[in-house]
Amino acid sequence: MAWDTDLLNDQKQAASHIGSHARLLAGPGTGKTLTLTRRIVYLIDEQDVSPDEILVLSFTRAAIHELREKVNSELEPQGKRLPRISTLHSFALRQLLRNSEIISALPRPLRIADDWEERWIIHEDLKQNLGIEKIREVQGKFNLLSADWQTLVESFPDSRFLGAWREHREIYGYTLRAELVYQLKRALEREPDFKLESNFKYILVDEYQDLNCCDLAVIKTLGERGEVFCAGDDDQSIYGFRFAYPEGIRRFTEDYVPSTSLELEYCKRCDKKILDIGLFVANLDYERYPKPLKPMPDSDEGEVHLLRFGDQEQEAKGVAKLCRHLLDIQHYQPDDILILIRTDSNKRFSSTLCAALEAQDLPVAVSADTGSPLDQDDGRIFLSILRLLVNREDHLAWRTLLKLRRNNIGDETILGIYNLAHSEGITFTAALKRMGDSPEILPRLGNKLAEESKTIRELLAQFECHEEPGEHEESKDNKMMDKISQIAEVVIPDEGLRNEILTYLIRIAETSDTSTIPDLVTAISTSLEDKEQEIDKDKINIMTMHKAKGLTAKAVFIAAAEDEYIPLQLGEKIGDERSLFYVSLTRAEHNLYITYCQQRIGQQRFSGRERGRQRRTLTRFLADAPIRPEDAQRYLRSLN
Numbered sequence: 001m002a003w004d005t006d007l008l009n010d011q012k013q014a015a016s017h018i019g020s021h022a023r024l025l026a027g028p029g030t031g032k033t034l035t036l037t038r039r040i041v042y043l044i045d046e047q048d049v050s051p052d053e054i055l056v057l058s059f060t061r062a063a064i065h066e067l068r069e070k071v072n073s074e075l076e077p078q079g080k081r082l083p084r085i086s087t088l089h090s091f092a093l094r095q096l097l098r099n100s101e102i103i104s105a106l107p108r109p110l111r112i113a114d115d116w117e118e119r120w121i122i123h124e125d126l127k128q129n130l131g132i133e134k135i136r137e138v139q140g141k142f143n144l145l146s147a148d149w150q151t152l153v154e155s156f157p158d159s160r161f162l163g164a165w166r167e168h169r170e171i172y173g174y175t176l177r178a179e180l181v182y183q184l185k186r187a188l189e190r191e192p193d194f195k196l197e198s199n200f201k202y203i204l205v206d207e208y209q210d211l212n213c214c215d216l217a218v219i220k221t222l223g224e225r226g227e228v229f230c231a232g233d234d235d236q237s238i239y240g241f242r243f244a245y246p247e248g249i250r251r252f253t254e255d256y257v258p259s260t261s262l263e264l265e266y267c268k269r270c271d272k273k274i275l276d277i278g279l280f281v282a283n284l285d286y287e288r289y290p291k292p293l294k295p296m297p298d299s300d301e302g303e304v305h306l307l308r309f310g311d312q313e314q315e316a317k318g319v320a321k322l323c324r325h326l327l328d329i330q331h332y333q334p335d336d337i338l339i340l341i342r343t344d345s346n347k348r349f350s351s352t353l354c355a356a357l358e359a360q361d362l363p364v365a366v367s368a369d370t371g372s373p374l375d376q377d378d379g380r381i382f383l384s385i386l387r388l389l390v391n392r393e394d395h396l397a398w399r400t401l402l403k404l405r406r407n408n409i410g411d412e413t414i415l416g417i418y419n420l421a422h423s424e425g426i427t428f429t430a431a432l433k434r435m436g437d438s439p440e441i442l443p444r445l446g447n448k449l450a451e452e453s454k455t456i457r458e459l460l461a462q463f464e465c466h467e468e469p470g471e472h473e474e475s476k477d478n479k480m481m482d483k484i485s486q487i488a489e490v491v492i493p494d495e496g497l498r499n500e501i502l503t504y505l506i507r508i509a510e511t512s513d514t515s516t517i518p519d520l521v522t523a524i525s526t527s528l529e530d531k532e533q534e535i536d537k538d539k540i541n542i543m544t545m546h547k548a549k550g551l552t553a554k555a556v557f558i559a560a561a562e563d564e565y566i567p568l569q570l571g572e573k574i575g576d577e578r579s580l581f582y583v584s585l586t587r588a589e590h591n592l593y594i595t596y597c598q599q600r601i602g603q604q605r606f607s608g609r610e611r612g613r614q615r616r617t618l619t620r621f622l623a624d625a626p627i628r629p630e631d632a633q634r635y636l637r638s639l640n
Contacts, residue, residue: 001074003041007034014262015039018047021223021256023208024231025249027293028278028586029269029552032231033063036206037070039229043202044080052198054083055222058206059239061087061523063550065511067206084198088215089177089526090512092184099194103187106175109391112525113174116375117396118142121403122168122176125418129164142176149182150212150243171421171428172395177526182214188221201226207550208232208252212243220255228256234289235282236583238546240576250289265292267586269552271302274592278585281621284578304592306622307632312349312560312604315595316356318632319557322593323540324360325639326555330591334363335535338553339542340584342565348603349560350542357540365536367543373500374524377404382491382501383521386484388460390518395428398456402432407452413445463487480515481506545584556588561596564608566619581621594622595632 004012011031014024015038026032040056043049056071058064068085075082086094096103097110113122123138132138141161148154156162169175175183187194203222205211208230211219219228230252237246253259267275272295282288309315319339326332341349350366357364374383381404387397402409402417420441421431436453439446463486485502492498505520512523535541535551545558558581560566567577585592599614606612618629 003038003045003074007031007038008264008266010262010264010266011035011038014264015042016046017229017260017262021228021252021259022230022262023249023252023256023259024229024262024264025233025289025291026231026264027233027235027267027291028583029267029275030264030293031268032233032264033067033070033206035264036204036229036231037067037074039204040071040083041074044075044083045078049202051081051083053201053226054204055091055198055200055202056083056085056204056206057088057091057219059087059210060550061508061511063087063206064090065513066550068513084200087526088211088218089180090523092180092218093522093526095184095194095196096180096187098197099187099191102191102193103183105186106183107169107173109173111174111391111394111396112177112180112522113396114177114525116372116380117174117400118176121172121396121399122165122174125168126161126164128415129168130161142178146176146178147243149179150214152213152217167422171418171426172399173393173427174396180526181218185214185218185221188218199225203228205230206232208249209234209237209246210239210244211248213245213248216245216248223256233291235285235291236549236579238549238576238580238583240573263292265294266296267293268296269589270295270586271300271590273302273304274585274588274590277304277592277622277625277627278582280625281578281582281585284621285575300590302588302590302592304627305594305635306561306618306625306627306629307593307595307635308618308629309595309597309632311597311599311601312352313356314632315559315597316352317359318636319353319559319593319595320356320360320362321636321639322557323357323362326591327362329639332554333538334540335537336554337540337557338548338551338555338587339540339557339559340545340548340587341542341559342545342568342580343607344544345607346603348607352604353542353559363539365539365541367536367541367547373497373504376497378492378494378497379501380404382488383524385460385463385487385491386517386521388456389463390521392460393427393429398429398432401456402449402452405452405456407448407455409445409448409452413442413449416442416445417449459490462490480517480520481509484517484520545580548587549583551587552589553587554589555591555593556584557593557595558584559595561594561619561622562600562608562616563619564600564610564613564616566621568609570609578621581619 014035024032040054043054044051056067064085064087072082100108100110123135127135127138141158145156148156200222203226205219209232232249234246234249237244253261275295309318323337326337339353344350354364354366373379380400384397384400387394402414417428417431417435421428432453435441435446436450439450484505488498488502508523509520514520514523566581567574569577596618597616600616601614605614
């Protein structure tokens, strides 16, 4: 297939741009990802650029997987290699690992603490070590520290907290995921011998509006060596909580000189009425950066309904009836339907919707704030075994096993190991080994600790494996999952949890393009799990609005569209909330149903900005919209 097959004229112009930095600023459904894909093919096919000279970056693992699949489908038939396509966090880690010998600011070997380890080991330990009463206070301090890294405003005032954290990280040998890009930026600036894996001449960045100041600084440094081509939409900047800086894409032509501004005009996704309501919401920002966006000339009108229900039980039953109608009458498939909610703490909203859908015999999957199956105790034990097979001195993995295995080892024993490491200036694993060799160091508990250490080492010895050199990639994939399955059979007694974890790991392996256990455990740690979206095939999917970014469905429901939830935050965050609503509306292709209730009862009454208030009102973003609320029961009867 030629690089320009089926492209519109403005997409062809953008994909073939050469000679300067460029910004592709375009709205939802205009084909930004398609244009980026074809640009990669154009560079390799038409400009004879080596794949090693092309770097493609985006925000989430799911977005990168989509890009990689599309580019591979174009290049593989020609026998051509993929360029480096990666999330920014994975790219940063890869470069830091390659240069770890010259980086003194981080513990070695470079080991990323994942979300569970941050919450249940790092945060809990610092709470205890510093005598802090509430875990929320510790988390707040880490949030401030992360903000310093992401905004490049280094103003963290609590030196006592910094001292305790730096000691803790030396003993346990970890790096936080939030500091990866910051440490890459520092290394590029401060280490003259720091070398990237390739001399990248073309840097392509998708979802540019999602980058924060630190991310932008790294891209700027890369841009000093090659051409930067960024694609994005400032109207879709929804990650303000990680200090995303949409001004970066607006200022691109000033920051990169010379540069060219490119635009895509036609939305291929949304029917006319859906795009109209989306643009109404976007234009509520009177300072919005203007850009052309119109439906395709042959686009259908589409359906948009704003449905008013009495309470959440009626709402859930109504949504279920509409889903049944879409499947039976319009012959949609279950995964053609997406149900979005602003928040789902304790499954407060998804549980009610699920019950109603299941009552209609509809298959449903919830990916809203469900967490990872690896976060259950046996899942954590299993993951720690994998980590120790990669590195026998993985301190956080040892700590996790001592904490979670049924071994009668409690916090007092673990604190004793930590204190020994602190007093002698050694690591957690070194202190553990010393206690195993000399149990008398820890009276009463030393023998028990020595026995547990021996048991874990014997367990690890069962799973030792060595890869054959020159092994075919497909064979390596199969061998990795076979080995992981064997370990899971031994470590995870519950068959249901075991199957859930294996399915989860297969999905991560596929989306991160990994074929070895070391790469797999790295992908788990660097994934922005709370931002990743996973669609279950053959099911109606319920998820939070943040997870819907980048997705498309024939029919979209936005439930609980009330002012108490949308916007969930006011003040300076109102712009992010409006963008999030705009993104949610424009996921729909043909059918858009926005539902709200006049009251929330039961547990849902205690959610949103005004907890405990039963009466609810329509979101302010639609209060004056050119769409009239409909009585939901009357509308449902009309379908019959």
